[in-house]
Amino acid sequence: MPFSFHTVSALVLRYLFLYTRHPVRFVELIFWPLVDLLVWGFLTIYLQKQAAGGFPTTITFLIGGMILWDVLFRSQQGVAISFLEDVWTRNLLNVFVAPVRTVEYVAATCMVGILRVGVTLVVLSVVAAAAYGFNLAHLGLALLPFLANLLLFGWFLGMVSTALILRWGQAAESLAWAVPFFIQPLAAVFYPVSVLPGWLQPIANSLPCTPIFEGMRTVLSGRPIPWGIIQNAFLLNLVWGALAAWFFAANLRHVRKTGLLVKVATQ
């Protein structure tokens, strides 16, 4: 498939201009995750005190879960908000009549996802270490495949959100925020899959992020890195990636046919 990094870099340049011109956007990137971290951090401390040592130290699951969830969420947001930015500023047509392949456009929004994840991750891990003694590095070698899987799944959810907005217009905008939360209860972020009712478990296990959160708890409990689980997550991501790409392409084809692409872009 033909692909140009030059084109992607031009699109990313646009987002870089945007963030550097409006530093207040970094606040949004940092503020909410920090608030979350404080809540989960203090809850952790409280639970540990209540348990008076009777509780396993693995209660840091909560902080770990929160940070890793944010990786997934920011990645999805990077994709969906970059697209919305083009809709809000009525720039979408300019991009679609430029020599930009759909893959290049999507890749650029994914790059923004990486940048957003990077910023949030650095801030959260520093604060979590300083305030709660939670060191993300305890995840060791597993950290990289964990992050990679969450980033990928975030992209795919972002593509699904974008496709929904293409199809349903700005009315579907709140979906950009809602999509990750549809799956959060099933993603085993803060509790193991085993607490879910039996019939929900297979659904939960079909999400690539579920094994990652399970794996995180395994590693934090001091057990060896569950490579099998990581491999499973990558395989699930492959399937989800294919489905998300198909869903995106099908919706783009649909809005080109119905003229909705132009309507979304000029409304």
Add this chain to the structure above:
Amino acid sequence: MPSATPILEADRLVKVFGDSTALEGLSFTVAEGETLGLLGVNGAGKTTAMNLLLGLTTPTSGTVRIFGMDLWKHRIKILRQVNFSSAYTSLPSNLLVWQNLAVFARLYRVPHPKQRIDELLEVLDITQLRNSVTGRLSAGESTRVNLAKALLNKPRLLLLDEPTASLDPDIADRVRKLLRRLQTETGLSVLYTSHNMRDIEEVCDRMIFLHGGKVLAEGTPDEVKTRFNQASLEDFFIGVARGEIEAIGIQ
């Protein structure tokens, strides 16, 4: 007409939206160096036609060939040498003018982008807007910035949807002259929609009048006036809009 293969060839374009038909077998060509005006009452199908030519919308049937290539087979290659500006799009409002132009210069792989941007700002008389926030420009200023974007890649084919809609007479006149000049200097081909008859008479070599998704009349503005026995294009337009001209019977 200069070259044998037309720059743009629309062949029996049909576009059906649900139960309404926006284009009913529209065919026309634009020759190299030619400026073709697309006229018609509100809802005649001008914007729909333009969107089909840009690949923003897919036709129900019919084909588009640009530079002799099929649009849907060579979309990216074609779009590199095409550009578009419309009163209904804008560049990202939260960036500075030069930043927006720099992004599009990169997208279109413009050599020496800085130089090219300066040149265009100068030509369009908006050098002073270089560091302005795009979203704070007046409608006419923003139209000119859009035009600068549309000229960045020195397109061979330029599609303009009501480019002078929000311009004051002075600037509108300058834009028309600029288009004329580009046409003679670079052999640029233009497809132009406008509700301003003066635009059409001054800029366009030839016009087609769309009505109900079909070509009602075609020719130079003078030919159309003569054929329909009208004193001005405006009279012709009003006659068609009110159903008087169709009644006279054409062709």
